[in-house]
Amino acid sequence: MPGAQEQGGPERPGARGQRLTVVWRNVVLMGLLHAGAVYALVLVPRAQPLTLLWAYFCFLVTALGVTAGAHRLWSHRSYKAKLPLRIFLAAANSMAFQNDIFEWARDHRAHHKYSETDADPHNARRGFFFSHIGWLLVRKHPDVIEKGKKLDVADLLADPVVQFQRKYYKISVLLMCFVVPTLVPWYIWGESLWNSYFLAAILRYAIALHGTWLVNSVAHMYGNRPYDKHISPRQNPLVALGAIGEGFHNYHHTFPFDYSASELGLNFNPTTWFIDFMCLLGLATDRKRATKPMIEARKAKTGDGSA
Template sequence: MPGPAADARQVPFRNAKEEIRARIEVSEGGGDPQRLGGRGQRQIVWRNVVLMSLLHLGAVYSLALIPKAKLLTLLWAYFCFLLSALGVTAGAHRLWSHRSYKAKLPLRIFLAVANSMAFQNDIFEWSRDHRVHHKYSETDADPHNARRGFFFSHIGWLFVRKHPDVIEKGRKLDLTDLLADPVVRFQRKYYKITVVLMCFVIPTLVPWCAWEESLWNSYFLASILRYTISLNISWLVNSAAHMYGNRPYDKHISPRQNPLVTLGAIGEGFHNYHHTFPFDYSASEFGLNFNPTTWFIDLMCWLGLATDRKRATKPMIKARKARTGDGST
């Protein structure tokens, strides 16, 4: 799963016609060779190295504040973690990247707000990179190619500029469905503002105003520590879930079934299944089991805010396991 942008200069939002025109220009020899660099070069983004180092140092310091904090503050930090996680799992991932179900406007707005709290790139960029990841998994066009090692697939991919293949293949994808969604366009246009408010300001102010927690504790626990933990759990889907676990559905691909990642990432660790059946809204054969994101989507369907959940059929799953699985369960 993507994290904060590794590109120092974010591409400004373009409407559908402008986006298509830009892709044509690139295919005809446009593009910025200085930005892309040589095909074999690794250009370190020192800004990201410094910021991520400071963020993790702040998270380590935050651990010392836990005994001094009020219980409500810790519960609030966990609530913010769950909210931001849903913005990624139910929002950017299962809804916008894979279109595995449909969501009505109120739910899309909620998920976009939660996604800004997650601060892992805006919905458009997250979904674009994730579609590239699925289509070109474990190649140079994969933004967090696990063949380059655990560190690279976990966080190192954010420390270097994207491989030229990632950019080239990303520009060739059909992203008109994302560009056509006004919620996606609005969030992308005002992303920096919404991130500051949702990821840092609101998580910090609520404990301070509502139950008189110190501003210091509120900031480091509900913002810094919560954000750092949520990032690393999301990154484990890119790293650990591509390296450790069994492959009951397709032994020929890297993604694995990883129970620990599943628990942390609220249902996203059934990764061998997900890469085998990426259209399945549950991202798992087991439905509601160990899958809070699926619980949430099902609840939204019950409330009438979501529809058209896509699912792999039992015969389809059984046949695939028999044909390409590793024999595990």
């Protein structure tokens, strides 16, 4: 599914004359997923309220597996997590089904190091559709593969939780993304398997995917740039709503080491709240932050003058 690009197909011209190889397996699977998600909307009025709450809870867990896990912990090492928290985040990441932690983090490091070049897996300069979902429907650009191999991923290789999830990724996805969300409403409060599957598994999965993809597309095209006007990533509060705090993208690309991926204050950032709570429980430590003087100096030097 997302990110799996190992099969070929007919080619068509792409950006800068590059020929894109369509991965028809991914096109078909994505089409089926979205057809199932649209059908699931019909089932919403027929489902028990607890089922809808469960689907939303699964969405939050799914999102945290990406935002607090693959992104802020494993891609950027912006804080440290104890073993129980890393295990939870790895399981949540399997519920997200967006490639295993190792591949997600490696590709994301390439996205930051080579942002909006051919080595960027979802290069926004190739258009909205490509950066949102199209990059998953074609083979990766050769630069993504070539330069991705040169990235330092020693920390990911040394993390036993990352390697365990990678080794057993398929079975963990089957259980966390589809089986558990479906069986809980059926077994505990008697929801039909049909409703449980389409609402808590399929619809929840599709919505979570788009929440992540909006960061790659919308947050690279629409919004202001108060921290660095010379880069494409933007501040987009609406994206932050769907991606539980990941929409403050101009800040994040300016200060990628910051565990909050935004300035604190009134920003809607549930992922930061989650990490802070884990720190209170003693399960997370060493949160990295950009200092206020550092932020203000950068705004004055490279910002676009917006608030």
